Amino acid sequence: MNKPKTSHIPQEAFDWYDEYAHGMMDRRTFMKKLGxxxxxxxxxxxxTSALLPNYALAEQVSFNDDDIKATYQTFDxxxxxxxxxxxxVVPTNQSSELPVVLVIHENRGLNPYVKDVARRLAKAGFIxxxxxxxxxxxxxxxxxxxxRAMxxxxxxxxxxxxxVAAAQFLKSHPRSNGKLGAVGFCFGGYIVNYLAxxxxxxxxAGVPFYGTPASKELRKNIKAPLMIQLGQLDERVNATWPEYETxxxxNNVPYQMHMYPGAHHGFHNDSTGRYDEKNAELAWQRTLTFFTQKLV
Structure with missing residues (x-):
C-alpha cells in the first residue's frame, strides 16, 4: 500500500494532530479544526488518511519471518x-548471548508499529x-x-x-550479554530518558526519538551514552532540548543529537503521513550502528 502524500497539507494540521495526540486538544475540537x-x-x-494511523502500512518484518521468534512474556x-x-522477539539464527533492547511505545499502548520495531531489532541480531x-x-x-484515553x-x-521492571527483566534474560539498550518514541522517548x-x-545505551527529558533533579544520574533523535518541525519537544543539552x-554525559530537516514529530512512525522515509531510514541505521557499538 502507498503512504499518503502530505507535502501539500498545511503545517497547522500536523500541529493540531500533535496537540490532539498529546491530550492538549479533544477529538471534537481537532476534527472541527480539520473541517x-x-x-x-x-x-x-x-x-485523516494523512494524519491518523493505518497499521497495514507498518509491517516491515513479518511475525512469520524464520529469522525471529515472537512471544508474549509477563514480568513482575x-x-x-x-x-x-x-x-x-528473539533471533532464531544465533545461539550465543546477545545484546538486549527495550522498545518503548508512544502514549497509546503497544500498537502494531511498535511491535514491528521490536521485530526489526531482532532481525538485526538483538533480543x-x-x-x-x-x-x-x-x-x-x-x-x-x-x-490514549486508557x-x-x-x-x-x-x-x-x-x-524499570521490564528493563530489569530483559537485562536478566538467559541469553542476555548483560548490556541493555532502550529505544522509544514520543512518550517512549521520555521513558528512555527517564530510565537513563x-x-x-x-x-x-539509549536512543530517545522525540522524547522530553527526565525531571531536572534526576538528570545528574545519567551515565549511559545517548543518541537523541529530533524532527526539525517538532517545536514542542525541541523547546526542551537546549536545557537538556546543558x-x-x-554532567559529562556522552551524547549525540541528530536534528532531521523538515521532519515532524513522529517521523519514524511509518503508519501515518508524518512518516518521512528518508529521515526515518537514516535515523534507524544510526540507531542500529549506535547499539552495535555500545552493546555488542
Missing amino acids: GLAALGYSMAML SPKGHSKGQGYL AFAPDALHPLGGYPGNDDEG QRTMDREKIQNDF AVDSTLLS DLKA
Whole structure:
C-alpha cells in the first residue's frame, strides 16, 4: 500500500494532530479544526488518511519471518502494577548471548508499529522486548484513540516503575550479554530518558526519538551514552532540548543529537503521513550502528 502524500497539507494540521495526540486538544475540537480546512479545498478523507494511523502500512518484518521468534512474556513489577506483559522477539539464527533492547511505545499502548520495531531489532541480531503499559487494563485495545484515553487514566509513577521492571527483566534474560539498550518514541522517548536518569547502572545505551527529558533533579544520574533523535518541525519537544543539552554537558554525559530537516514529530512512525522515509531510514541505521557499538 502507498503512504499518503502530505507535502501539500498545511503545517497547522500536523500541529493540531500533535496537540490532539498529546491530550492538549479533544477529538471534537481537532476534527472541527480539520473541517475548517475544507474551505481551502482539503477533504476530510485526505486529511485523516494523512494524519491518523493505518497499521497495514507498518509491517516491515513479518511475525512469520524464520529469522525471529515472537512471544508474549509477563514480568513482575512490585513497585508498579504488580504484573506487566510485553512482546519478546528473539533471533532464531544465533545461539550465543546477545545484546538486549527495550522498545518503548508512544502514549497509546503497544500498537502494531511498535511491535514491528521490536521485530526489526531482532532481525538485526538483538533480543527485543516491547512492554505494554496498558496491560493492567487489558492491553492495547486495537485503537489508538482508546489507547490514549486508557493510558491517561493510569498512574504515571506506576507506569514508569513498570518500565524499570521490564528493563530489569530483559537485562536478566538467559541469553542476555548483560548490556541493555532502550529505544522509544514520543512518550517512549521520555521513558528512555527517564530510565537513563533514574538508575545510572540500568542502561548501556539509549536512543530517545522525540522524547522530553527526565525531571531536572534526576538528570545528574545519567551515565549511559545517548543518541537523541529530533524532527526539525517538532517545536514542542525541541523547546526542551537546549536545557537538556546543558545538563548533559555539565554532567559529562556522552551524547549525540541528530536534528532531521523538515521532519515532524513522529517521523519514524511509518503508519501515518508524518512518516518521512528518508529521515526515518537514516535515523534507524544510526540507531542500529549506535547499539552495535555500545552493546555488542
